Amino acid sequence: MASKLDEEIPSDSDMSSREAESDEDLIEDDEDEETVQEKKIRLAKNLIEKLEKQKESKALDKDQTAYVVRKLEEDLQAKTGKLKKELANKYTSGTIEKQLKGHRLSVTCVAISSDKKYIFSGSKDGTIIKWNFESGMKMNTIKKRLPNENKNSNKGHSKEIYALAISDDSKFLATAGEDRSIKIWNPDNLEFIYSFEGHRDAVSGLVFRANSHQLFSCSFDRSVKIWNVDQLVYVETLFGHQDKILGIDSLNKERCITCGARDRSLRLWKVVEESQLLFNGTHFDSIDCVSLINEEYFFSGSNDSTLAIWNINKKKPILAHKNAHKTSVHNENTSLFGGGFQPTNWICSVKAYHNSDLLASGSDDGFIKIWAFSSSNNTLNERFKIQVNGFVNDLQFSEDGSYLIAGVGQEHKLGRWSTNKNAKNSILIIKLNSDDLK
Template sequence: MPDAFFQKKRKRAPSAGGGGADVRSASSPRAGPSSSRRHTATLSAHKRANRKRHDDDNDSPDNDDEGLDTMDLQHRYDQGPDSEDEAERAETAAEARVRLARQYLDGLRAADHPDDDGADAAAADRDNIAARLQKDVAELSGKMHTFVANRLVAPTGADRVLLGVRGHRLSVTAAVASSDATSLFTAGKEGSIIRWRLTDGKMVRVLPKRAKRLDQDGRPLPPTKSHRSKTSGAARRRERMTKAKGKARATDGPHGGAEGGGGEGEVEGGDGDETSRGATVGGYLDVGEGEGHTDEIWALAVSGDGKYLASGGKDRRIGIWSLGDDDEARHAGGAERWLKALGGHKDSISALSFRPSSSELYTASFDRTLKLFDVSQLSYIETLFGHQESILSMSCLRAETAVSAGGRDRTCRFWKIRDESQLVFRAGAKSRLREVLEGGDLARLEERERDDEEQQRRRGVKESEVRAKAAELVEGSVDCVAMVDDAHFLSGGDSGSISLWDLAKKKPVFSVAAAHGFHDVVSETEGKIQTPRWITSLACLPYGDVFASGSWSSEIRVWALDSRLRSFSALFRIPAIGFINSLQLVQPPPSSLSIDAETGRKTSGIILPALWKRRDGLSSSSSSLVPVDDEEGDSETIEDPEEQEGEGERGMVRGSKESVPPFLVAAIGQEPKFGRWFKIKEAKNGALVVPFAFEA
């Protein structure tokens, strides 16, 4: 018997009455309408009942439900075909992109020229919009897009403004400013952090070193009278406060008195008294058990949103401080508190850096590793390995990349966090040993060097430049790095050279040897020996064409990068005696643009030099300057910079990113950051703030 699966199925013959009717319905013993007709009639009855119930619910005043039944899903034929709703529904994806592009261009045109019209304004709009679009593309692609070098005014003569703050007993190792240019943070080797107002240079708060004596509740106790220093900054503040209160009682009666002793002074590492601690300007923050640092602080970093401050140093842990959860608290400068200590490093912390517009924190250490933390969650993310020696410097920008300097391993490593890879760049000068290992002949190399020096002398090249060329062949370490954009960075080392690197090339694109000159050392056996001054710090304007370098040559040098990033040249010098332990170039917000009515020069209206005590560097005496009224200076509330303008001479206007000149922040000390093998006695420990200006 054949299988039923392979048998042909017979087709049913259609009924004679109609194509769609079922045969079984015709042969049904019951008379009447078919089942499909009965089902249609039932659905119609349900719809009429639902519609009636829906009308009754709409007529009732207590109906507040707005669900799918109450939505008007019918098409309105009275709407024109050109209405906005119909156009948005009918447009394609390409037409939507065109419409959004037109809206974007209209916004740019309204922002640049809100009141201009006519043919000239239209031509200017086309030029400005084209430049703006090119700049936006460069900004999104991570390329250099801020060009301010050719407009900077050299701070010389009457135009020189060197604002200084001094409050640390030992060398200042780090100085950073917040992104909104309202606060300045400095750290010293005594283990304390000081917060300053950038508007007038007043001390806001001291985050001290962990105290040695604590009470039962874990609060720090003031030192006993026998152990109190009589010459420290805290002692001088106590004396000033006592004199001020005595003078007030003598003039105002028994109920008069001054409140707080604001102003500048040196910080005694972790020691303070009850009168200087609290909510007054220059007051100490209570640091309890397990909080704060116990040794030297070497690095500081402020998050882009201004909520967090990170600090690290010789105690091998990263301190996270909260600066306030809202803008008002951060502006008042009274919301600092200790959050947590992040661990994981096995040696001293040498560098810290927040990724802009993010809470990700990069840390570098002498244990030859980099670590990545999420400060908003106070959690650890990743560890990066690769360096063979202690990491001395690190820099990062918006992209998930970072560059680090490996010290004595003479390498710069470019880290790609997302790809989990790294690029290695062999920094340092090319030595004779490397030349031989790469296939060269040592005898021919020495002969070629002698011939090159002789030719340079015949051409009239200065002897110092000849020595600089010879010094370039001395290998050393890479001490500092700074990123220019997402594809270029700068490096400096103990050979005194500054190099510009491109990620697409193994060797430096451009280098300057002995950028800060030579140091003369007299030896008993070899006589006078000249060694190049090593580069102690580098800082570049983020995605800009200006960078600064520091050493211990009694000056800070400012350089201009080529627009194609092929070379750089010197712009001007800023006097600064001591070791430049850290540098930072800050771009103030566009809303802080100020134009001088007399000269027409553009400056940042946030920093007001007339309110600072030291306006000619750290060595200037505050007694020779016009003092600020103490009654206004001791107030903790920071007034709006727009309200502190100089009697109408300066006007705050809205500007673009490139229209506001940057300012420079430098940490200066008598000793280098990582050691005490050299000391410049005539230097002053403090921080220097140099506001730049643009030509009219």
């Protein structure tokens, strides 16, 4: 008899914003989704075969052909959720190359352009700063709109910033926070483009779907909203979580993953199928952060200092690493939402280098930890850790995986119940050192 962990996940019909489909229907939908992509995949495979045949001719250099073939194969695998680069064990250590200081209050979120030229950061001070990656110099600032200023005269946010997202082609920068609005900017010059309104509480997370201008947002109002940034229009709202949504991520497929704080659940929203999948178990306190590893796996971090790895086809986590951040250098922590529970060190941020086995997590224990995840034997092993003083509120990998960007503050991004006065409100540019990374 198969265990419950091996059962396929049904859609959550009781809490879905629309009528959910049966397990059989969901399986058929996944097959249909592959069929939609069949033409592109077939054409790409034909191109790969053509390039391989040309290896023996003088039409293309063999090294160049091999590179193109490899990249095309990786793109195909990424789109179908099958790409799993084994990189983590090639990394040996992390070195903080630069510490960027410019925010008065805690840094809450960071983003890096795909060409690795610019970093964007948001803070509790309500400002957004654009940095030059190579020099570490401040290039531009979107100032906070003051309460007595006309809303139309200054289009910055009026309260704390909680989320940043930049599209893969660096055409749009999205920002959001406590003032409930989502603002779209031109990343080149930080000129204001548009403001999306609709959330009824603070916006806690933003993510662009890969290679698109489809934007997902999540909020304290327990909803996920979808926006078309090309046309600057609202698309739809998704309901299901029973508490504040604190984290969101998306990859190539038209879907996103979210975590619902004290409802202790994670949900995979399948937009095309008009359904959602519910995941819970393991975490016994607020689930604060989540990141997709690839289209099949994701991982989460909680106030209970547990990292969990999930498979989208399983109801429960396939792996739980308890006390992932347990050595405290700052012992004034209290639970994020009260209630008397005092975790060792809650997980403030998690990030996967998409489509690989390389993971990172941050807390307030004095370290960022780098992990290697093996899907073949369901293990999570710590590779090394990087000493950091303060709350690691956000983590982002560079497109090539050679750098990790960290947003650090004296306080947690969502509260002021504890303060580490020795920490610096800053952005860290961390070089990931490797003996063999190609």
